[in-house]
Amino acid sequence: MNPQQNSSTEKYTSTRYLAYSFYTETIEVSRMSALAFFEAGDKYYQGKRMFWQNREKTFTLVGLGHAHVLASPNHHGRFEEIKQDWQNLCSQIVNEEADVQPILFGGFSFDPLNETQSEWTHFPQAYFAVPSFQMIIKDDQAYVSINLITNEDATFNAFEALRKERDRLIHAAQVMERPKYQKPLVVERTEIKKEQYMDSITKVTALIKAKQAEKVVIARSLRLEFEQPLSSASALYQVSEEQPESFLFGLEAKNQLFFGATPERLVKVKDRLALSTCLAGSTPRGNTVEKDEKLGNELLNDKKNRSEHQFVVNMISEVFNEHSSHMFVPKTPKLMKIRDIQHLYTPVEGELKPDSTLFDLVKDLHPTPALGGEPKQEALSLIRQYETMNRGFYAAPIGWIDAKGDGEFAVAIRSALLNEKEAYLYAGGGIVEDSTSESEYAETWVKFRPMLRALGGQLSDES
Numbered sequence: 001m002n003p004q005q006n007s008s009t010e011k012y013t014s015t016r017y018l019a020y021s022f023y024t025e026t027i028e029v030s031r032m033s034a035l036a037f038f039e040a041g042d043k044y045y046q047g048k049r050m051f052w053q054n055r056e057k058t059f060t061l062v063g064l065g066h067a068h069v070l071a072s073p074n075h076h077g078r079f080e081e082i083k084q085d086w087q088n089l090c091s092q093i094v095n096e097e098a099d100v101q102p103i104l105f106g107g108f109s110f111d112p113l114n115e116t117q118s119e120w121t122h123f124p125q126a127y128f129a130v131p132s133f134q135m136i137i138k139d140d141q142a143y144v145s146i147n148l149i150t151n152e153d154a155t156f157n158a159f160e161a162l163r164k165e166r167d168r169l170i171h172a173a174q175v176m177e178r179p180k181y182q183k184p185l186v187v188e189r190t191e192i193k194k195e196q197y198m199d200s201i202t203k204v205t206a207l208i209k210a211k212q213a214e215k216v217v218i219a220r221s222l223r224l225e226f227e228q229p230l231s232s233a234s235a236l237y238q239v240s241e242e243q244p245e246s247f248l249f250g251l252e253a254k255n256q257l258f259f260g261a262t263p264e265r266l267v268k269v270k271d272r273l274a275l276s277t278c279l280a281g282s283t284p285r286g287n288t289v290e291k292d293e294k295l296g297n298e299l300l301n302d303k304k305n306r307s308e309h310q311f312v313v314n315m316i317s318e319v320f321n322e323h324s325s326h327m328f329v330p331k332t333p334k335l336m337k338i339r340d341i342q343h344l345y346t347p348v349e350g351e352l353k354p355d356s357t358l359f360d361l362v363k364d365l366h367p368t369p370a371l372g373g374e375p376k377q378e379a380l381s382l383i384r385q386y387e388t389m390n391r392g393f394y395a396a397p398i399g400w401i402d403a404k405g406d407g408e409f410a411v412a413i414r415s416a417l418l419n420e421k422e423a424y425l426y427a428g429g430g431i432v433e434d435s436t437s438e439s440e441y442a443e444t445w446v447k448f449r450p451m452l453r454a455l456g457g458q459l460s461d462e463s
Helices: 034-040 078-090 156-175 194-209 232-242 289-300 303-323 358-365 376-386 437-454
Strands: 021-029 049-053 059-072 103-108 126-138 141-150 186-192 215-226 247-253 256-262 265-270 273-284 324-328 334-337 341-352 397-402 407-411 415-419 422-431
Touching (some): 034 049, 034 059, 034 156, 049 103, 059 078, 078 126, 078 358, 103 247, 194 437, 232 415, 232 437, 247 397, 256 437, 265 358, 273 289, 273 358, 273 437, 303 324, 303 358, 341 437
Antiparallel strands (some): 021 141, 049 247, 059 126, 103 397, 256 415, 334 341, 415 422
């Protein structure tokens, strides 16, 4: 039996009208490399793998294979559809696991109303999967779970085959010789529609001055071409080495991988306690401690950046006020410093109301003013008109939720779409009435830098 066919469901289906049984089994294993487990699935599960590691390095997820896929092509109702389908699947779980819950992992596109043709060939408007084989590392313990979702009555043989495949994957991850991941050789770097991007900044700035919006985030893209195809495992290795202090994520869809190292949490829920991160306003790191401190202090006192940041704090606070109680918001931002950039940062916390869920928060928080603008709908309309690309999953929610409703979503910035021998990188900035095309263009290079460094396409000021 081909293990890839054990429990794969290639068809994007709704569970609302189908009766499934959801079987899960978890064993504790000796701690192993998450990337080795990901690599162990290369032969049979390529195109059906997922990777996640939180910023604190206290939770890592690797998924291999698709026990079930939830996806939506819908422009409207996609958040509610995925939420309802996941709740329906969870109601069919046959055996409860005490230590580890089965997990649904995936993401949403930034704007389903953007109809611009793009490189996002295999990503629908919402794309989530329950992995057939799920490895979780938390609290210095490692667990591997089997998930089988089926409408068949006879499951003994199928589950036995999954157990054998699980043991093969664990053995391979523990004993196989790891490849030496070299940085890819970039043979060409192309700025896509640069002049149109510069022109769009000028036009959008004029519209903001005319009071059609307060802030609009305009992004652009960069294409790297490699000498040889880059594997998903190698791409994840590179970003984990270069940006260990960020959320690391990877989601395969057939021959494409969306991956990145984002500093920005959208929202986390654990035991009904919700936490979000207001992250807006940025400046480069300094090459000395003194220069770094000077840049940070300037950022903390910069009117434009503080204004951008306050847009985000106000919006996230409004959403939390609707969905949570006992909310806490600090009065002033702090600095979040990562390798290439420092941001203004304010956490927001609250206890979820009884009828609210993680998906409800994700729906209402996306996009924050840091990635869309303010007011939300006016900004989105201007992005559709003036941005030179379709963002796909860039700047959109990506993350996981378990059967209890706990989970975490990040904002998929500092990211790239890998398409074998090429990668598309994305970066943007918030346009306000005193923006200039030159300064915004320069800011995108600061934001491109993490992925450029990871993928071997460094800037001219780097050796």
